[in-house]
Amino acid sequence: MHALYRLWCISLALKCFVSIQIIPTFTNYEKAKTELFKLIESVKNGRDLPMIAGCVRLAFHDCIGKEYCNGCIDHTHAGNAGLKVTTDRINALYEALFKGSISRADFYALAAVVALTRSTADAPVKYKGLDFFKVGRKDCDSSPNEFQSVTPPSGTDGTNKTFKFFQDNFNFTVRNTVVILGAHTLGRCSLENTGFVGTWVDDEFSTVVKDPSTLAPTSVLDNAYYREIIDNLSWKQVTIDGIKKQWQKENTLIPNDKLPEANRSTLLLNSDITNSWVIEPTDESGTVACAPTSTNNTCQHSVAHNYTVEFARNNSLWVIEFTNVFGRMIEMNQNVLKDRPTLSSQWRVIPFYAIYFLMFAFYTLVIL
Secondary structure, eight states: OHHHHHHHHHHHHHHHHHTOOOOOOHHHHHHHHHHHHHHHHHOOBTTBOHHHHHHHHHHHHHTOSTTOSOSOBOTTSGGGTTTHHHHHHHHHHIIIIIBTTBOHHHHHHHHHHHHHHHHTSSSSSOOOGGGGOEEOOOOOTTTTBOOOOSOOOOTTOOHHHHHHHHHHHHOOOHHHHHHHHGGGGSSEEOHHHHSOOEESOOTTSOSSOOOTTSOOGGGOOSTHHHHHHHHOOOEEEEEETTTEEEEEETTOOSOGGGSOGGGOOOEEOHHHHTTTBOOOOSSTTOOOSOBTTOSSSBOOBOTTHHHHHHHHHOHHHHHHHHHHHHHHHHTOSSSOOEEOOOTTTHHHHHHHHHHHHHHHHIIIIIIO
16 A cells, blocks of 8 residues: 555656646757857858748747647658648757757747747848747647647638638737738748749838848848738739649739749739738639629629738738737747746746755655
8 A cells, every 4th residue: 555655645646747848948049040040151152041931931830830839840741741841950959959948839939939030030020929928838749749630721822721721720810810820921832832922012112122132022021021911912813834823914814833933923922912802712722703804704802801901011010910910829838928038037936946956856865
């Protein structure tokens, strides 16, 4: 009986020990930010820093699922195609320097916030998500891998399905969804990963002056995405690789996959068009009967249209709202999160851990 009691005490102590919420110290948190900035800066393609878009996409996909932002990605899921390039780099840094001192879920979220901070270094309106960052996220038990039961939204989805996904998974309003879709101002679509080809923005509406020393529009967080939707109305559907439909400007109706990169049109997906128009695809490829400027069948404006116009005209407003909505999304976790560590809070973390170490020592040395 005494032996069973010992075993129960040990198992209880171990359970308490392993379930500790990891709160990084100020020193480790600051080091993580520094190393992530270095990593993002180290991967360059001309004026583009591809890890900016990669880290933001990783954070979004990490937050999809019943456990939300849990430091786990299912790389076998088609909806996550292309993310492994980003996770391989992030995970290598995490395993080498930060495992055990910060949760992987915190590290993924922090990577995105650091990336967004870097994205507005040259822009007139700065992203300030680091000021509000929270820590203490719980990793999934199989981190960094998991089986994903929720399918990420598809670029071929129409109005109803797009807004329903964000409402069901994040409790986002229509306005929240319009805000978060503005992240498409970052990065590009590649045929091998998504079945689409091109970038959402170019230099036309970028808030950053084109210069060898400044970031490319695809690495800048600004409202250029909304201006593409509102100020360029001549969007027509083309077929990429004979399969999926995407929207390109009317003066460039040769599909982007048939053109050299320098000659490609910017693109919109169905899920982007929903920010202004009501569309419902008639097949799996995303075919839509109407078009924004069609003389025969003009698309009707969606309930999101006025929000999109508002953000197209006010970059500062959108960056502020994006900071809030994105922050709300990456804070979704099983744990109750805590404010980012500061120099003054660092010494309060040590007693928190000490309680559990003392508890473990008490059970194993005194009771047993």
